[in-house]
Amino acid sequence: MASNKVTTESHNENAITLAAALGLSQEQASKLLNLTVLVTAHEGDPIGLQFAQEVSDLLVRTVDTVASTYVEHTNVEIVIGVAKPRTNATAIYVSLDEQRAVISSHPCATSASQYAPKIFHLIAACYTSAMSLYFATGSQLPSGIQDPLKIIFADFGIDPASVEQPVDIGHAYLAGAGAIGNGLLWAARHLNFYGQLEIVDDDDVSSGNLNRQVWFDTDDIGQPKAARLVKRAQNAFPNLKLVPRQQRLQDLQEHNHDAWLARLIVAVDSRRARRSLQREIPGEVFDASTTDIREVVVHYHKQPNLYACLSCIYEQDEEETTRERHIADHLGVSIEEVKTERISDASAEAIVRRFPKLSGAAIAGTAYDSLFKTLCAEGELKDVSDNRVVAPFSFVSVLAGSLLALELVRRLGHGHRDTGFNYWRLSPWHEPLPRRRALRPKQSNCEFCDEPILVKLATRFWENKETSRA
Numbered sequence: 001m002a003s004n005k006v007t008t009e010s011h012n013e014n015a016i017t018l019a020a021a022l023g024l025s026q027e028q029a030s031k032l033l034n035l036t037v038l039v040t041a042h043e044g045d046p047i048g049l050q051f052a053q054e055v056s057d058l059l060v061r062t063v064d065t066v067a068s069t070y071v072e073h074t075n076v077e078i079v080i081g082v083a084k085p086r087t088n089a090t091a092i093y094v095s096l097d098e099q100r101a102v103i104s105s106h107p108c109a110t111s112a113s114q115y116a117p118k119i120f121h122l123i124a125a126c127y128t129s130a131m132s133l134y135f136a137t138g139s140q141l142p143s144g145i146q147d148p149l150k151i152i153f154a155d156f157g158i159d160p161a162s163v164e165q166p167v168d169i170g171h172a173y174l175a176g177a178g179a180i181g182n183g184l185l186w187a188a189r190h191l192n193f194y195g196q197l198e199i200v201d202d203d204d205v206s207s208g209n210l211n212r213q214v215w216f217d218t219d220d221i222g223q224p225k226a227a228r229l230v231k232r233a234q235n236a237f238p239n240l241k242l243v244p245r246q247q248r249l250q251d252l253q254e255h256n257h258d259a260w261l262a263r264l265i266v267a268v269d270s271r272r273a274r275r276s277l278q279r280e281i282p283g284e285v286f287d288a289s290t291t292d293i294r295e296v297v298v299h300y301h302k303q304p305n306l307y308a309c310l311s312c313i314y315e316q317d318e319e320e321t322t323r324e325r326h327i328a329d330h331l332g333v334s335i336e337e338v339k340t341e342r343i344s345d346a347s348a349e350a351i352v353r354r355f356p357k358l359s360g361a362a363i364a365g366t367a368y369d370s371l372f373k374t375l376c377a378e379g380e381l382k383d384v385s386d387n388r389v390v391a392p393f394s395f396v397s398v399l400a401g402s403l404l405a406l407e408l409v410r411r412l413g414h415g416h417r418d419t420g421f422n423y424w425r426l427s428p429w430h431e432p433l434p435r436r437r438a439l440r441p442k443q444s445n446c447e448f449c450d451e452p453i454l455v456k457l458a459t460r461f462w463e464n465k466e467t468s469r470a
Helices: 008-022 026-032 046-059 118-136 179-188 207-211 225-236 271-278 318-331 345-354 368-377 394-412 452-462
Strands: 036-041 065-067 076-080 090-096 100-104 149-152 166-175 192-200 240-245 263-266 284-291 295-302 423-426
Touching: 008 026, 008 207, 008 368, 036 046, 046 076, 046 090, 046 118, 046 394, 076 118, 090 118, 100 118, 118 149, 118 179, 118 394, 166 394, 179 225, 179 284, 179 394, 192 225, 207 368, 225 240, 263 271, 271 284, 271 318, 284 394, 295 394, 318 345, 318 368, 394 423
Parallel strands: 036 065, 036 076, 076 090, 166 192, 166 263, 192 240, 263 284
Antiparallel strands: 090 100, 100 149, 284 295, 295 423
16 A cells, blocks of 8 residues: 555545445455556557556555556456456456447457547446456455446447537536545546536545545645645646635525525535535536445436426435434434534534544534544444445446536537436446436425425526526
8 A cells, every 4th residue: 555545544445345345344355455456558559558547546546556567466457458468367358449348357359449538438447447346356246247348338328529529517516525526527637628616515635535536645634625626636627717615515605695506516425415405406406426336326407397306316215314323323422413414512522522532623513424434444433334334436436426527518518418317327337228317206205396485496596597508
């Protein structure tokens, strides 16, 4: 773990995630992640070499060693294009052409890598990372994996010409500068966005965040996420102004205006936080989320809205209640306190009594989820049997961010694109299936849609306003 992108705490985060998936102890999972992955591309294949870098940037945050030069004790070798394996390790082969990527445990390339829009190659790199980890850990993950994995670029419903055109995102707000927020901008490097993006997050970078927040390294620990993300990413966006806002979105000064939130990009890390954001009555919502390492969900809606909103998609369920109870029990506070999302002064005192190393002043105002994950990564909480309190691997977060970036292209860009849905579920371990795109209806008993006053306000704010170029 010599890289400045990895710390003991971020390695522990990965081990906790793997332990929950496999039903192992954290110690057993940690040993499984002490892996070496060799990434091999032919020196005469520039597209293959770029792809190798995309894969390496993801896996370096997940396994112990990622190498491009020969390593004797290699666990998995990723072989790109017409390159030949350099070891006798388990091999994952990748073929790239204009229309698809094929990822397989058997040789599949017949020619050098061919050009496709870079964001599609980044998505293929996420799936390549998933297959590599699957075989490197002994094919034990309960999700299973398709072999071969065929990532058909047309299945994303956006033609390549649209992906490479400028996209005006107007004046938008990104709620959350964590894993998916990082993933969004990591993917957007390969797109031509212009406009202004307010990056809103009141949290600081922690050591454990480095396993999935791909713009950050050890120099960012302890610094505000929003400011550090802008500092790291701005040079990649000559036409997009990034503005850091170290607050919760609900606390911004402009919050006091009526129709202030024309375009909201949602990258927060809990269902309850998403429902809270819906009550801000945004005009247009782009949302992506992860269910630990099992699934990515993409959601879109625009007011006035005849279909599902954030509160419909992320209604309170038993899994959320179990998760909040789990956090409350471990931190020594009530579940009612956890449901408020942020640690109050009184709860901070209670938590410090259980964890004397903590400072009440330092944790007050922090999200319960964030503190819980930090304590797990630092080894203060040993019981990680509940897989509803774990963080995703980097390649899952970047996949979510990439799909969120494509959704901005789909809804705000030009050219042919499929817009006849508002919801798409995908697995990081299986091919993306267009048939899983759906037009979700409103949910009965939705805390937003069933509130007449909020629906009337949404209509009054946005009925006659054009948010597509807000």
